[in-house]
Amino acid sequence: MKQLFHSIGAMVLILGLLGCKRPPSNLLQGYVEGEFVYVSSPLGGKLTKLNVQRGAQVKEGDVLFALEDVAETAARNEASHRLQQAKNTLEDAKKGKRPTEIASLEAQLKQSREVLALSEIELARQLELTKSGAVAVDSTDQARSTNVQSRQRVEQLEADLKTAALGLRSDAVAALEAEVKAREAALAKAAWDLSQKQQSAPQAGVVNDTLYRAGEMVVAGRPVVSLLPPANIKVRTFVPETRLTTLKVGDAVKVRLDGVAEALSAKVSFIAPQAEYTPPVIYSQENRSKLVFMVELRFDDAVAAKLHPGQPVDVEFEP
Numbered sequence: 001m002k003q004l005f006h007s008i009g010a011m012v013l014i015l016g017l018l019g020c021k022r023p024p025s026n027l028l029q030g031y032v033e034g035e036f037v038y039v040s041s042p043l044g045g046k047l048t049k050l051n052v053q054r055g056a057q058v059k060e061g062d063v064l065f066a067l068e069d070v071a072e073t074a075a076r077n078e079a080s081h082r083l084q085q086a087k088n089t090l091e092d093a094k095k096g097k098r099p100t101e102i103a104s105l106e107a108q109l110k111q112s113r114e115v116l117a118l119s120e121i122e123l124a125r126q127l128e129l130t131k132s133g134a135v136a137v138d139s140t141d142q143a144r145s146t147n148v149q150s151r152q153r154v155e156q157l158e159a160d161l162k163t164a165a166l167g168l169r170s171d172a173v174a175a176l177e178a179e180v181k182a183r184e185a186a187l188a189k190a191a192w193d194l195s196q197k198q199q200s201a202p203q204a205g206v207v208n209d210t211l212y213r214a215g216e217m218v219v220a221g222r223p224v225v226s227l228l229p230p231a232n233i234k235v236r237t238f239v240p241e242t243r244l245t246t247l248k249v250g251d252a253v254k255v256r257l258d259g260v261a262e263a264l265s266a267k268v269s270f271i272a273p274q275a276e277y278t279p280p281v282i283y284s285q286e287n288r289s290k291l292v293f294m295v296e297l298r299f300d301d302a303v304a305a306k307l308h309p310g311q312p313v314d315v316e317f318e319p
Contacts, residue, residue: 030237034309038223083183116150205229230301241291
């Protein structure tokens with residue numbers, strides 16, 4: 001009788017435990033993950049202004065910080081002056097001689113033409129006298145030589161006057177044009193260097209942390225401010241292998257937070273192609289249940305702003 005009583009008690013206990021067994025749940029545990037944006041300058045220098053603090057909301061384009069830019073400003077100004085100098089040299093090279101120099105050549109040409117006219121008259125007179133025998137042939141030769149020299153002088157001054165109206169030769173002008181382009185590139189580089197000493201928010205978000213204080217030296221490329229845009233907030237959970245075939249990117253999912261009655265709406269944005277925690281043995285019916293695949297969920301920006309990295313959540317998939 002006593003043994004029968006113990007058997008009945010054991011059966012009641014087992015039935016009670018089976019009755020207390022929780023029904024299969026559609027909830028999976030997960031956590032909030034944030035992809036931070038680290039804002040830095042490609043140039044180093046002393047931090048002169050830090051315009052934000054941790055926890056501050058910033059809009060796209062808001063100035064976050066500024067570094068000392070004395071050297072970059074000086075380099076930009078020097079490049080600007082050198083460019084203007086190169087442009088002036090090019091413009092001067094394209095012009096002819098100055099008006100006073102051209103006027104001087106024109107006066108010399110006028111005088112040479114008058115001398116040429118007189119030499120032609122003298123040559124004609126000498127030829128007539130030579131025919132009559134009044135003068136020697138040498139006098140005629142001298143007049144002819146003077147006339148030739150006067151004509152050559154006029155031709156020389158006419159050529160000089162045409163050259164004076166022109167600029168430098170085309171190859172010299174091309175060299176100066178190349179110099180102007182090089183100076184423009186140098187100015188663009190100097191202006192870019194100067195612009196990089198001040199950094200703005202690449203997108204709206206929350207200032208997660210500030211890594212330097214005003215007055216400290218910042219190494220080139222080292223982040224000064226880290227941002228967390230709402231679009232970079234996601235939830236990670238791990239789905240059993242048995243449920244993987246029912247999921248696809250874009251599926252609607254409910255995410256529940258502790259202390260919040262209403263579930264948040266999310267969508268599956270990524271399903272890992274490889275399993276996590278894979279046993280180092282050949283797959284079997286028993287150990288396949290241990291396989292899980294990471295799934296990432298994304299939210300609208302307004303919803304994502306309510307979440308915090310590291311926050312535990314419950315993920316509810318459609319049955």
